[in-house]
Amino acid sequence: MQSVVSRPTVRRFICDAADRPRRTFADPFARLTTPYARFTTWLDYVLERIGLALARRAGARLTDQLGFRVRRMTLLRRIMALPAPQSSTPRVLGVNDFATRRGQAYSTVSTRGETHRVVDVLPPRYSAPLAE
Template sequence: MRVDAQCNTVGAACPGCGTWSARVHSSYLRFPADAPSAGRRVVLQLRVRRFRCRNSMCVRRTFVEQISGLTRRYGQRTERLRSALAAVGLALAGRAGARLASLLGVSVSRSTVLRRYPPRPRCTVRRPGRRGGAQPSTEFEPALPSCRYSTR
């Protein structure tokens, strides 16, 4: 099944400075992978526009419109497929997750399934702060499985 789509907004906001621009620089096609529908492979052909930033002080001269809920910068998959792979990866991980994904009609490797894990918060470890007070750590690390430590 092939779906041709394009955004029909007048312009877009620059991600660098937030300035609204309606000046189109160019357009091109993106083909993000999408989850199958009714057991059939979906080929999404998305025409996106590249805009010129009107702010002369902005470090970005051009930027591409992003369709919220569908794409993200440098993304090869739609948000729907990303969330489905994250759920499969969280439930089964590795090889088993890749086998289930292939049964669902999505061809991915076990490494890709593992990379789709949503980042999980690390343990709240008290670290020394300024003036002797302790501050909780709020770093994220996706590979940390649990917050249990052994003292053996």
């Protein structure tokens, strides 16, 4: 594994206006990183994709093979920091029941008809929670 150190040069500007609260300004690195960040914007994106695809342990193994060396909890924190996906009311709703324990406990799952993604899992197998 090889370490890389980047030392970018930052241009500083001085403002002569007396009514400004700040006198010096610097070029922002908006596309490269954010202030006080430990990872670049690109590496953040890559870690989020790996975390979403492979989750904790498998994702940590892949990052180790790629040379990033990121722990599994770092991937989990990246996933948990993502905003929740916006969900709209499904146009077509699929409903099915399934056994959580063979022949003893049942639950109801509702899915989007077009994408077959899970909307909600309801604990009992009765129609009242589904109607709500």
